[in-house]
Amino acid sequence: MIAVLRLTRDARFRWAVAALFIAFAAAIPPLAGLNELANPDASAKFEIFLGTEALVLALWAVSYNLMLGYSGMVSFAHAAYYGIGAYTVALLFQKLHLPVLEGLLVAPLVTAVFGLVTGMIALRAVRLYFSLLTLAISQVLFSLAFNDAGGVTGGDNGVHGLAVPDALNDYTTMYYFVGAVVALSLAVMFILTRSPFGAALAAIRENRERARSIGINVRAYELAVFTIASTFAGVAGGLFAVFQQEAYPEMLYWTQNAQPVVIALLGGIGSFLGPAIGAFVYTELSNLLSTKFSNQFDVLLGAIVLAVVLVAPGGLASLPRLFTTLRARLRDQAADEVVESSGESIERADLARVVRIEAIHADPIAERGEPLLVVEGLSRSFGGLRAVQDVNLVVHAGDRHAVIGPNGAGKSTLFNLITGRLRPDAGRVTFAGRDITGRPPHVIARAGIGRAFQITMIFPKLTVRQNLQYAMLAHRGLTVRPFGLADRMFRDEAMELLEAVGLGRYPELAAGQLSHGDQRAIELAISLALGSRLVLLDEPTAGMSAFETQKAMDLVRRVAQEKRLTLLFCEHDMEVVFGTARTVTVMHMGRVLTQGTPDDVRGNPDVQKVYLGELEEEAVV
Amino acid sequence: MTASQLLLTTMGGLTNAAYLFIVSAGLSLVFGALRVINMAHGSLYMIAAFIAAVAANALGAGLGFWGGLVLAIAVTGAIGALIEIVVLRRVYREEHLVQLLGTYALTLIIAGLVRLIFGPNLRNTPAPALFSGNFHLAGDSYSVYSMFMIVAAIAIAAGVYAMLYRTPLGRNIRAAVSDSELLSASGVNVARLFTTVFVIGAALAALGGVIVAPSQAVTATMDADVLVLAFAISVIGGLGSIVGSAVGSVIVGLVISFGLQNGSTNQFALAFVFIIMVAVLVIRPWGLFGTAEQ
Numbered sequence: 001m002i003a004v005l006r007l008t009r010d011a012r013f014r015w016a017v018a019a020l021f022i023a024f025a026a027a028i029p030p031l032a033g034l035n036e037l038a039n040p041d042a043s044a045k046f047e048i049f050l051g052t053e054a055l056v057l058a059l060w061a062v063s064y065n066l067m068l069g070y071s072g073m074v075s076f077a078h079a080a081y082y083g084i085g086a087y088t089v090a091l092l093f094q095k096l097h098l099p100v101l102e103g104l105l106v107a108p109l110v111t112a113v114f115g116l117v118t119g120m121i122a123l124r125a126v127r128l129y130f131s132l133l134t135l136a137i138s139q140v141l142f143s144l145a146f147n148d149a150g151g152v153t154g155g156d157n158g159v160h161g162l163a164v165p166d167a168l169n170d171y172t173t174m175y176y177f178v179g180a181v182v183a184l185s186l187a188v189m190f191i192l193t194r195s196p197f198g199a200a201l202a203a204i205r206e207n208r209e210r211a212r213s214i215g216i217n218v219r220a221y222e223l224a225v226f227t228i229a230s231t232f233a234g235v236a237g238g239l240f241a242v243f244q245q246e247a248y249p250e251m252l253y254w255t256q257n258a259q260p261v262v263i264a265l266l267g268g269i270g271s272f273l274g275p276a277i278g279a280f281v282y283t284e285l286s287n288l289l290s291t292k293f294s295n296q297f298d299v300l301l302g303a304i305v306l307a308v309v310l311v312a313p314g315g316l317a318s319l320p321r322l323f324t325t326l327r328a329r330l331r332d333q334a335a336d337e338v339v340e341s342s343g344e345s346i347e348r349a350d351l352a353r354v355v356r357i358e359a360i361h362a363d364p365i366a367e368r369g370e371p372l373l374v375v376e377g378l379s380r381s382f383g384g385l386r387a388v389q390d391v392n393l394v395v396h397a398g399d400r401h402a403v404i405g406p407n408g409a410g411k412s413t414l415f416n417l418i419t420g421r422l423r424p425d426a427g428r429v430t431f432a433g434r435d436i437t438g439r440p441p442h443v444i445a446r447a448g449i450g451r452a453f454q455i456t457m458i459f460p461k462l463t464v465r466q467n468l469q470y471a472m473l474a475h476r477g478l479t480v481r482p483f484g485l486a487d488r489m490f491r492d493e494a495m496e497l498l499e500a501v502g503l504g505r506y507p508e509l510a511a512g513q514l515s516h517g518d519q520r521a522i523e524l525a526i527s528l529a530l531g532s533r534l535v536l537l538d539e540p541t542a543g544m545s546a547f548e549t550q551k552a553m554d555l556v557r558r559v560a561q562e563k564r565l566t567l568l569f570c571e572h573d574m575e576v577v578f579g580t581a582r583t584v585t586v587m588h589m590g591r592v593l594t595q596g597t598p599d600d601v602r603g604n605p606d607v608q609k610v611y612l613g614e615l616e617e618e619a620v621v
Numbered sequence: 622m623t624a625s626q627l628l629l630t631t632m633g634g635l636t637n638a639a640y641l642f643i644v645s646a647g648l649s650l651v652f653g654a655l656r657v658i659n660m661a662h663g664s665l666y667m668i669a670a671f672i673a674a675v676a677a678n679a680l681g682a683g684l685g686f687w688g689g690l691v692l693a694i695a696v697t698g699a700i701g702a703l704i705e706i707v708v709l710r711r712v713y714r715e716e717h718l719v720q721l722l723g724t725y726a727l728t729l730i731i732a733g734l735v736r737l738i739f740g741p742n743l744r745n746t747p748a749p750a751l752f753s754g755n756f757h758l759a760g761d762s763y764s765v766y767s768m769f770m771i772v773a774a775i776a777i778a779a780g781v782y783a784m785l786y787r788t789p790l791g792r793n794i795r796a797a798v799s800d801s802e803l804l805s806a807s808g809v810n811v812a813r814l815f816t817t818v819f820v821i822g823a824a825l826a827a828l829g830g831v832i833v834a835p836s837q838a839v840t841a842t843m844d845a846d847v848l849v850l851a852f853a854i855s856v857i858g859g860l861g862s863i864v865g866s867a868v869g870s871v872i873v874g875l876v877i878s879f880g881l882q883n884g885s886t887n888q889f890a891l892a893f894v895f896i897i898m899v900a901v902l903v904i905r906p907w908g909l910f911g912t913a914e915q
Contacts, residue, residue: 074722126906131721133899135849139891143889143892255729296737298729298736299734301729302729302730302733303726304726306723309719310708310711310723
């Protein structure tokens with residue numbers, strides 16, 4: 001009861017719509033019967049048949065939305081897996097006389113294998129190129145089915161005349177059977193989307209680079225969701241074959257992807273059940289229009305997609321919000337309920353509190369004073385530019401180590417080489433005795449190197465709290481769990497950290513809505529939330545005011561000390577550097593110029609010449 | 622395979638490459654400057670092919686072809702401008718997902734309208750009288766029109782190259798490719814430039830559609846057929862690179878021609894194209910002549 005009360009208005013609305021929808025779907029056969037009694041023109045059989053079609057489409061569209069809405073992937077191969085699912089049932093029946101219900105158990109296994117293998121190829125590329133590759137794969141699969149490759153697929157005719165088991169030889173029973181399979185599949189996917197695994201997908205969708213740096217193996221997760229989606233497309237395709245008793249090559253054709261796309265967009269890609277509701281709307285719409293206007297139907301579909309893309313990107317699910325926005329606009333009010341963040345959160349940071357947070361604590365993997373990070377002979381060129389040349393650097397456990405140097409000295413490149421964002425041309429990076437040279441970013445992050453970026457790298461559409469929660473989950477390797485509620489995990493720890501860094505007022509705001517300074521604070525908090533042994537901060541206070549800078553660096557210093565974190569940071573603000581660092585390395589033109597205590601460096605004439613001198617001249621001017 | 626078969630098949634491949642280059646150059650040009658994959662590119666090509674077919678059948682092979690060419694470019698260019706101004710301008714700042722879906726919606730709309738206006742039947746287009754007939758070379762007969770297609774593609778390639786590297790417009794386009802915001806800051810009307818580029822892209826699609834019409838049946842599915850190949854070419858050659866489009870077109874044209882030539886492989890001619898595309902992407906994910914994107 002308390003849990004229900006805690007739900008926001010939006011969430012309550014969603015649950016109410018879901019309950020209504022499920023009740024409606026369950027009541028379709030009796031409703032169709034009543035309609036037939038009242039209206040002699042109506043055919044209950046036909047309406048139940050349409051309902052069955054809608055159920056299958058619902059499953060297909062929700063599985064598509066696992067990629068589109070939850071992971072931000074546009075695939076043109078999803079129809080192919082749907083078709084393969086149908087073909088599996090049809091061919092097993094035709095060639096091996098396997099009953100269709102047994103074929104239905106095999107279909108998802110077959111499409112899972114197809115999804116895994118083709119996904120491994122398609123995910124060699126990202127974003128746009130990924131989409132184009134899925135298109136290519138889809139066309140290859142279509143042409144194999146259409147051209148009767150291997151002489152089994154039946155060519156352009158496909159496979160027809162499957163026998164339905166006696167038990168299902170009735171529209172109503174078939175409807176409830178399909179409904180049960182669809183409901184079970186949706187339940188599995190629903191659990192998945194709310195699990196830590198789903199949290200990792202959301203993180204990837206929002207910011208791939210950041211997802212990597214908190215320890216998520218982006219490609220593995222994308223492959224997993226691609227395979228899962230194709231598995232459920234196989235269930236949907238198998239169900240299609242069971243109730244339509246056929247499979248044909250056009251099912252695989254790439255333009256068929258319009259169906260799940262339109263349905264998902266119609267229902268809202270941001271909601272789980274939206275596409276399922278969209279499937280019923282779509283089926284009714286196509287039934288009303290396609291028989292009379294089959295040509296115009298495509299135009300209508302296109303117009304719907306275009307309208308949704310241009311006007312209401314949230315689909316039907318966003319209509320209530322769109323309505324509120326419109327009403328507010330009509331009344332000449334601010335369109336959105338904008339909660340302005342002041343950008344001064346860090347000023348409210350509570351140092352004593354940060355220090356108490358246990359989530360930040362990392363297992364000691366090196367004794368204080370021992371070398372933790374060893375960089376040897378590291379080099380990297382871009383074309384003719386030698387950004388980093390033969391750099392040697394040792395960061396000792398427990399130290400606060402600054403890297404300074406004029407713009408273009410190679411500091412950010414060095415950080416990118418250490419964290420795996422770039423691969424070195426030569427040299428070696430060892431962390432806690434382990435060679436991490438050229439390893440991918442997520443491996444290095446999981447090994448215990450956290451990072452704050454120079455440009456703000458957060459998950460803009462996730463809430464501030466989720467930004468930290470998901471970082472904590474990912475870094476501990478918990479995002480492999482496909483069950484459990486991600487939003488309940490590390491909730492208190494995340495809140496505690498938010499309060500401590502002064503962001504406690506905005507836990508439920510989308511992080512991207514916050515002001516620049518507050519986003520910097522999130523950036524910093526993410527790097528601390530990871531509980532890494534070594535934290536790399538690339539200009540942590542860029543864009544902060546003088547007071548914010550001081551407060552932020554107090555925080556960093558205090559946390560590092562109490563939690564025995566090791567810091568490696570680069571910074572332009574000399575006050576910050578000399579106030580925080582115990583060791584300073586000076587870089588110039590990609591090389592290490594000198595290294596020592598702040599006093600050594602301050603007194604070094606070379607440094608003054610290349611770096612401090614410049615600054616003093618500027619100060620004089 | 623005999624020497625004469627080899628020559629015939631190669632010529633067939635280059636004829637394919639000719640129209641594929643014209644189409645994919647437009648796709649690539651638009652992507653380079655606007656960073657948008659125009660899924661409706663094949664639809665513009667199809668519109669042009671239908672206009673060419675109707676004009677050639679109505680006005681006769683001579684006037685009809687050239688008149689159809691001009692009309693097709695005008696109509697397609699106007700539709701292109703409309704698409705850019707009404708749809709694309711609103712999605713430049715969105716994720717690529719939104720752009721893909723938006724232009725995908727246009728392919729559905731245009732395909733439906735084309736079927737509505739021109740009907741579902743396929744149409745044949747007579748070649749212009751000037752280029753009809755065959756000529757003989759080394760004992761084999763070749764169609765004059767195929768030669769025309771190859772020559773036209775080379776001329777268009779030269780034209781696009783000259784436009785990009787010899788005109789102020791081309792200079793602006795190349796600047797937009799590397800940094801459109803900087804270009805905007807230096808006083809160029811980038812919005813108008815983008816419309817121009819998109820119209821040029823649409824005109825190239827139209828040229829491809831008109832030129833291809835006499836060489837194959839004009840159908841209501843030719844939008845998807847060419848789009849898929851143009852994607853393969855752009856991916857193989859590298860999106861945004863005109864040289865890449867040329868090389869990719871020749872590769873794809875030849876693979877299809879040689880694949881179809883052999884009875885045991887003709888089912889898989891298209892599959893070969895995509896296998897090559899996959900192979901290129903696995904080795905060089907940004908294509909042979911493309912540049913890696915961050």
